[in-house]
Amino acid sequence: xxxxxxxxxxxxEKIEKITSPESVEVLAATKTRPLEAVLEVVENTPIxxxxxxxxxxFLSKYDERVTWDFIGQLQTNKVKYIIDKVWLIHSVERDxxxxxxNKEAYKIGKIQDILIQINAGEEEAKAGIYCNxxxxxxxxxxxxxxxxxxxxxxVVPLDANQKxxxxxxxxxxxxxxxIKSDNxxxxxxxxxxxxxxxxxxxxxANLVRLGRAIFGERK
Ligand SMILES: *Cc1c(COP(=O)(O)O)cnc(C)c1O
Numbered sequence: 001x002x003x004x005x006x007x008x009x010x011x012x013e014k015i016e017k018i019t020s021p022e023s024v025e026v027l028a029a030t031k032t033r034p035l036e037a038v039l040e041v042v043e044n045t046p047i048x049x050x051x052x053x054x055x056x057x058f059l060s061k062y063d064e065r066v067t068w069d070f071i072g073q074l075q076t077n078k079v080k081y082i083i084d085k086v087w088l089i090h091s092v093e094r095d096x097x098x099x100x101x102n103k104e105a106y107k108i109g110k111i112q113d114i115l116i117q118i119n120a121g122e123e124e125a126k127a128g129i130y131c132n133x134x135x136x137x138x139x140x141x142x143x144x145x146x147x148x149x150x151x152x153x154x155v156v157p158l159d160a161n162q163k164x165x166x167x168x169x170x171x172x173x174x175x176x177x178x179i180k181s182d183n184x185x186x187x188x189x190x191x192x193x194x195x196x197x198x199x200x201x202x203x204x205a206n207l208v209r210l211g212r213a214i215f216g217e218r219k
Contacts, residue, residue, distance in 0.1 A: 003040075004037060004040050004044075004045075004214065005040065005041070005044040005045055007213075008041060008044075008045040008046075008047060008214060009045065011210065011213055011214070012026075012045075012046065014198060015201060018198060018201050018202055019201060023206060024201055024205070024206055024207070024208065025049065025188070025207045025208075026046070026047050026049075026207075026208055026210060027047070027049045027050065027051045027069060027071075027190075027207060027208065027209045028041050028042070028047050028049070028050045028051065028210060028214055028215075029050075029051050029053075029071065029193070029209045029210060030050045030052055030061065030211070030215075031052060031053045031054065031057060031072075031211065031218075032218050032219075033211075033215050034061075035061050035063055037215060038050050038061070038063075038066055039063070039065060039066070041214060042065065042066050042067075043065075047214075048066075048067055049066075049068070049069055049087065049088075050066050050067070050068055050069070051068070051069040051070065051071040051090065051209055052068060052069075052070060052071065052072065053070075053071055053072030053073075054072055055075070055078040055081055055082055058070065058082055058085075058086075059081060059082070059085075062085055067087050068085060068086055068087060069086065069087055069088045069089070069090060070082060070086045070088075070089045070091065071090045071091055071153070071209060072091060073091060073127055074089065074091060074092075074097060074101075076096060076097055076099075076100040079097070079100045079101055079104045080104050083101070083105055083107075083110065083112065084110070086112075088113045088114065088150060089101065089112065089113070089114045089115070090114075090115045090117065090153040090190050090209075091115070091117045091153060092114045092115065092117060092141075093116065093119075093127050093128045093129050094127075095140060098114075098140070098144055098147060099144075101114065101144075101146075101147055102144040102145070102146045102147050103146075105146035105147065106145070106146045110146065111146055111147070111148050112146060112147050112148070113148050113150045114141070114147055114148070114149060114150065115149075115150060115151045115152055115153040115188060115190055116129055116134060116137055116138065116141070116149065116151075116152050116153070117129065117152075117153050118130075118131060118134060118152050118153065118154045118155070118175065119155055120154045120155065120168040120169070120171060120172050121155075121156050121157040121160065121164075121168055126155055127155075128155055131171055131172065131174075131175045134152065134175045134179065135175070135178060135179060138183070148185055149179075149183065149185060149186065150186060150187050150188050151176065151180075151186050151187055151188030151189055151190065151207075152172060152175065152176050152179070152188075152189055152190065152191075153188075153190035153191070154168070154169065154172040154190070154191040154200075154205075156168050156169070156196070162199065165199055165200075166199060166203060169191055169192075169199065169200050169203035169204070169205070170203050170204075172189070172191060172203075173191075173203055173205075176189045176204070187206075188206060188207045189204060189205050189206050189207065190205070190207040190208070190209060191203070191204075191205035191207070191208070192205045192208040192209070193208070193209055193210065193211070194210050194211060194212040194213035197210060197213070
């Protein structure tokens with residue numbers, strides 16, 4: 001059996017074939033995975049960030065030895081439970097959420113870093129801002145004093161083929177470059193999961209979110 005550490009180093013070898021591994025941040029997507037597995041990864045590999053999808057699971061797993069991001073849909077009434085524990089929130093896509101994040105961050109004297117979630121495939125079932133609305137949404141983010149926009153997170157259709165994915169990733173990268181061109185805080189393009197991270201990196205992602213590639217299939 002390969003250890004988690006070996007698996008992660010193989011992932012970095014793949015990334016190295018595409019670009020300098022230092023230029024890509026790998027986040028471990030840790031839903032359903034035990035804290036022990038998360039700790040094994042962050043203590044033995046270059047991966048330092050874990051991302052959780054649900055507030056309840058986030059809180060039950062939270063450990064100060066790990067840097068935690070939030071990558072799932074965030075209900076407004078639950079922001080207060082994670083605001084002091086979360087590093088980057090990837091999944092902001094509604095003004096209503098920002099209002100609450102801003103309010104709760106203000107209460108604890110924090111500037112909360114966020115990404116705008118981009119629904120690149122414009123799927124009705126998925127949350128997220130469409131590419132053509134992203135610039136306008138980024139302007140709204142600026143009006144919140146306790147929120148800082150750090151980039152974009154793309155979600156793409158699960159059933160898209162390589163060609164479609166390339167198109168969607170490239171489209172998102174363009175929006176990212178556009179927003180970055182007049183905002184020095186913009187730093188992260190979170191794009192690519194276990195099945196498509198190599199392609200996403202080729203298209204300009206500098207933050208990938210990997211669950212199954214690290215921990216194996218979910219049971
Ligand atoms: C689960 C999840 C991932 C990781 O997915 P894998 O296919 O297991 O790599 C990435 N991003 C989000 C938002 C997720 O919910």
